[in-house]
Amino acid sequence: MAESTRRSRAQRVPRRPRLENLGQLRSYSIQSLFGTANYSFELDPKEPTLLTGVNGTGKSTILRSIDAVSTGNWSLLLEIPFSSLKLGFESGREISIARGKETIRIGFTGEETWNLDYSADIDREWEHLREIERDMLLHEQLMSERDRRDAIERVMAQRAHLDHIQSLRARMHHGRISGPDWAAHLPEIFPVLFITDQRLIIDSPRRSDRERTADKVSTRTAADEASRHIAREISIAKANYANRSQALDRDFPQRVIKAIAHPPRVSDEQLRGRLDALTHQREALEFVGLVPTEPATEFEGLDLAPTNVRSVINIYTDDTKRKLEVLEPLRLKLQLFSDFLNQHYGQKRITIDPEYGFTVSVSSQKTSTLPPSKLSSGEQQIMVLAHQILFRAKPGTLVLIDEPELSLHVLWQASFVEDLAQMGKVNSLSFLLATHSPTLIGGREDLKRSLDVINGA
Numbered sequence: 001m002a003e004s005t006r007r008s009r010a011q012r013v014p015r016r017p018r019l020e021n022l023g024q025l026r027s028y029s030i031q032s033l034f035g036t037a038n039y040s041f042e043l044d045p046k047e048p049t050l051l052t053g054v055n056g057t058g059k060s061t062i063l064r065s066i067d068a069v070s071t072g073n074w075s076l077l078l079e080i081p082f083s084s085l086k087l088g089f090e091s092g093r094e095i096s097i098a099r100g101k102e103t104i105r106i107g108f109t110g111e112e113t114w115n116l117d118y119s120a121d122i123d124r125e126w127e128h129l130r131e132i133e134r135d136m137l138l139h140e141q142l143m144s145e146r147d148r149r150d151a152i153e154r155v156m157a158q159r160a161h162l163d164h165i166q167s168l169r170a171r172m173h174h175g176r177i178s179g180p181d182w183a184a185h186l187p188e189i190f191p192v193l194f195i196t197d198q199r200l201i202i203d204s205p206r207r208s209d210r211e212r213t214a215d216k217v218s219t220r221t222a223a224d225e226a227s228r229h230i231a232r233e234i235s236i237a238k239a240n241y242a243n244r245s246q247a248l249d250r251d252f253p254q255r256v257i258k259a260i261a262h263p264p265r266v267s268d269e270q271l272r273g274r275l276d277a278l279t280h281q282r283e284a285l286e287f288v289g290l291v292p293t294e295p296a297t298e299f300e301g302l303d304l305a306p307t308n309v310r311s312v313i314n315i316y317t318d319d320t321k322r323k324l325e326v327l328e329p330l331r332l333k334l335q336l337f338s339d340f341l342n343q344h345y346g347q348k349r350i351t352i353d354p355e356y357g358f359t360v361s362v363s364s365q366k367t368s369t370l371p372p373s374k375l376s377s378g379e380q381q382i383m384v385l386a387h388q389i390l391f392r393a394k395p396g397t398l399v400l401i402d403e404p405e406l407s408l409h410v411l412w413q414a415s416f417v418e419d420l421a422q423m424g425k426v427n428s429l430s431f432l433l434a435t436h437s438p439t440l441i442g443g444r445e446d447l448k449r450s451l452d453v454i455n456g457a
Helices: 002-012 059-071 073-078 123-143 143-173 221-250 252-261 268-287 307-324 328-345 379-390 410-414 414-425
Strands: 027-033 037-042 049-052 084-089 093-098 103-108 114-117 193-194 202-203 219-222 350-355 359-362 365-370 397-402 428-436 447-448
Touching: 002 084, 027 059, 037 252, 049 059, 059 073, 059 193, 059 428, 143 397, 143 428, 202 221, 219 221, 219 307, 221 252, 221 307, 221 350, 221 359, 221 365, 221 379, 252 307, 268 307, 268 328, 268 365, 307 359, 328 350, 328 379, 328 414, 379 414
Parallel strands: 049 428, 049 447, 193 397, 397 428
Antiparallel strands: 027 037, 027 084, 084 093, 093 103, 103 114, 202 219, 350 359, 359 365
């Protein structure tokens, strides 16, 4: 009975409504960055925003601060010297962060402010506590019982406080700190993908920090990892396609019989148009290796005028469309990926391969392929960027790119902003770039946000 009552009460507790996506980041401001610099700028709502400035002005730090807020990495945010930070979003809501000596005050429009306590001088406090303990041992015999008991209680209380702060910092560092619901949902409502300037090498995830000595670290190239990841995406998409096909094929005869009994209102011209569209769609999927190359089903000489024939073909076209649409989102990404790289690679060619993700062939070598990690640094850079943007960023993500011009030929830099905008359309992405390259900026002063100019504002 008691258990039933508890369940009944639990059912009556209203659930908190799911937080809505904040939309694009529209404004950013930070005060006293490095103790002196104040920056404030708007992000372009339609095209990549280009953050510029001489070395040391804080371009990369600004990107890191945005990523830290999105991921709730408050420990990383503590490593950045600033007094206040504010992010404004398309939805009209704001995230504001004010930093004190021992507290971070985190505000979110419409939600309760969160005060996150920490100790800015924890190491100094621990040393001070140890000095007190040493002093107690030296003078313990000279103290009264009451004074000794009071001193021990104070020391134990301070030790408990510092243990708490140290535990808090550890949980902050590993992202395990509890907080309000909205803070826990930040990665969902404000998704960010941070592509750093060290993007070509991936540390082995199998080793702990203790094992990562200079002679033991195992690394993987991001280019090779991109090919493996695309192969996995193709495998998953094909499995989903097979499941959809089996589900539709299972009751195909029953649906045909029902359609013959109740013929659809569709003309033979409409059906031929659908068949032609399916043929083109299948050819596009064959081109990127998502479906095997097969002889096309021949409908050219088929008389579609009889009602029973139209009933069967109508079911066939509907089913085929539903099967192929499972593969269509991945097909579009694969097409953009290969077209983008082939446009830039010149003497090399990318071909999508279901087993390897993609292969790289060299025009002067007809039979052999090149491992992605053996491409030039610049070729790997644009491959990794394209892979991250097309396959790693979920819809609505803000993509942060630190120094996108690294190792890129000036001709590639000249078209980079346009290339980003084109690839970003697939998942409605927005971009903030930290760059030194005048070629990449290419006269787009409307997209440029200079920290040299804003400094001290």
